[in-house]
Amino acid sequence: MKLSRFARLVCLSAMLIAGLLLAGCQRQEQAMPWELTDISGHMPDLAFHLTDDQGKAVSAADYRGKVTLLYFGYTHCPDVCPLTLAHLHVVLQRLGPLADDVRILFVSVDPARDTTEVLHQYVTAFDPHAVGLTGSPSDIEALTKRYRAAFTREPNKGGGGYDVSHSSGIYIFDATGKARLLATPSDSQDKLVHDLHLLLSPAGAT
């Protein structure tokens, strides 16, 4: 009889503790009010082997310690790509010194025309924290497939020109390379600034 009362007490305390823990978890979740789409656990970690706009072979490991914004595009894209990069430039400006812990990774889906020289001029025209990445068509395709970001080369126009239709999402990874958030070019600068502040804070980094 005494034992059962003790057992009941244990059970009750366990329930109480569990309840507190649960409340604790919930509170922590509420403390992370992401404004962009939370993709934690739904997309693989950042991984690639490409060439940067300085001509150096780089992998995702080279960007550990930085929050990265992965965006697929091409330099012969005069409208949407520059708009997105200009948008991200303002976001990084608003982060102030914190922007030093952020990199924009602009991956070319048009490696035939996007040489490292052109990519370098292109990304530096937008932001000092932007890196241009290119590589073999198969390495680039592997990266776009990893994030289910489709791209298609459209039929030739006159004069050898052509357009490339491509996914316009911005994939955001934390400093450990984990996929965390997905933004679209139409997401406001306020949303991006808000979530990057969170991601760059000690609480958001985990």
Added chain:
Amino acid sequence: MKRIVFLLVGALLPLGVQAAQADHIKASHAWIRLLPANLPAGGYVTLDNESASAATLVSAHSATYASAMLHQSTQDPSGNSTMRMVERVSIPAHGRLALAPSGYHLMLEQATHALKPGDMVAITLDFADGSHLPVSFLVRPANTSP
């Protein structure tokens, strides 16, 4: 005297017939997003039609660019962004057409000389009735937010 009358008639004739589409279009906020390495640049302008009939923009040309094409960026529901050439765009009567980022724009290719932010570039807009509207576009840096 005969010659003066002839000149007067000549000057008034275009007004008597229907005035050209370009005459009723007011252009504003004309700018070019300058990209490095002579990459194709986007041209943007807001067009207000002050006429009671619609006007149709069919093309553009400029001495500064080997090619100026009317383009449209579109996005499908899955978030894929595509650009395509457009044959004509209508500006409704008393309406507005904005050539603005991520929508209609001029795709400007192969500048004949190096441009820098602050330059003005003359681009002529061509309308369906054969009329033209010369517009001066301001060259702005690549990372301009409109």
